[in-house]
Each structure stands twice: as C-alpha cells, then as structure tokens.
Amino acid sequence: MEKEVTASRPELAELATLADALVSEIAEARGRYEELAELIDNAEISGDVPESQRASAIEDEAHLVALAMATNGATRADAREHLISAFGIEDPEEILDQAFAATSDSEAVEPARRRRFLRRSR
Numbered sequence: 001m002e003k004e005v006t007a008s009r010p011e012l013a014e015l016a017t018l019a020d021a022l023v024s025e026i027a028e029a030r031g032r033y034e035e036l037a038e039l040i041d042n043a044e045i046s047g048d049v050p051e052s053q054r055a056s057a058i059e060d061e062a063h064l065v066a067l068a069m070a071t072n073g074a075t076r077a078d079a080r081e082h083l084i085s086a087f088g089i090e091d092p093e094e095i096l097d098q099a100f101a102a103t104s105d106s107e108a109v110e111p112a113r114r115r116r117f118l119r120r121s122r
Contacts (some may be wrong), residue, residue: 067098080093
C-alpha cells in the first residue's frame with residue numbers, strides 16, 4: 001500500500017527520503033551532543049582568571065556605566081559615588097573625565113541643532 005502511494009505521488013517519496021535523512025542527522029547530532037556533554041563533565045575547569053583581565057573587564061564596565069549615567073543626566077558626584085561603591089574603584093576621576101567630556105561634546109552640538117530646527121519651522 002505504501003509503495004502504491006509513493007509511486008503515484010513522487011513528491012511523497014521525496015518527502016519520505018528527506019524525513020529519513022533528517023532522522024539520521026538528528027540521531028548523529030544527539031550522539032555528538034552526548035560526547036560533548038561527557039567531555040564537559042569530565043573537563044577540569046580552571047577558575048582562575050588573570051587579575052589583569054578581571055581588572056580590565058571591571059574598568060570597561062565602569063566606563064560604560066559612567067557614560068550611561070552622564071548621558072542620562074546624573075551628576076558627576078553621583079557617578080563618582082556609584083563607581084566607588086559598585087565597582088570598588090578608588091579613583092574614578094579619569095573614567096568620569098572621559099564620560100562627562102563625551103556627553104558635554106554631544107550637548108554642545110545639540111542646542112545648535114535645536115536652534116537651526118526652530119528657525120526652519122517658523
């Protein structure tokens with residue numbers, strides 16, 4: 001009966017072939033997954049991240065946070081306090097200088113755009 005259906009409708013035969021290939025690929029992937037899971041389970045993981053990499057990651061995050069705070073209108077004092085308390089940075093002045101300089105540059109350009117826009121809209 002199955003051969004009669006597939007013989008009369010070749011697209012069904014092609015679909016059956018594709019389904020069989022898919023099942024084979026899934027079985028192969030499952031086997032690879034089990035091998036990888038076993039390798040991961042048996043791996044010895046070194047939890048030691050070099051201090052320089054850890055410090056660099058913290059500093060990068062602190063730069064982003066300071067820039068976000070400056071952009072969102074926080075005061076420099078609030079940003080300084082947050083960097084000290086959240087990141088343990090003893091002297092965040094360089095980070096604050098960069099963050100607040102970046103926002104003051106963009107603020108200097110913005111009023112000119114607004115004035116120009118107001119002149120055009122009149």
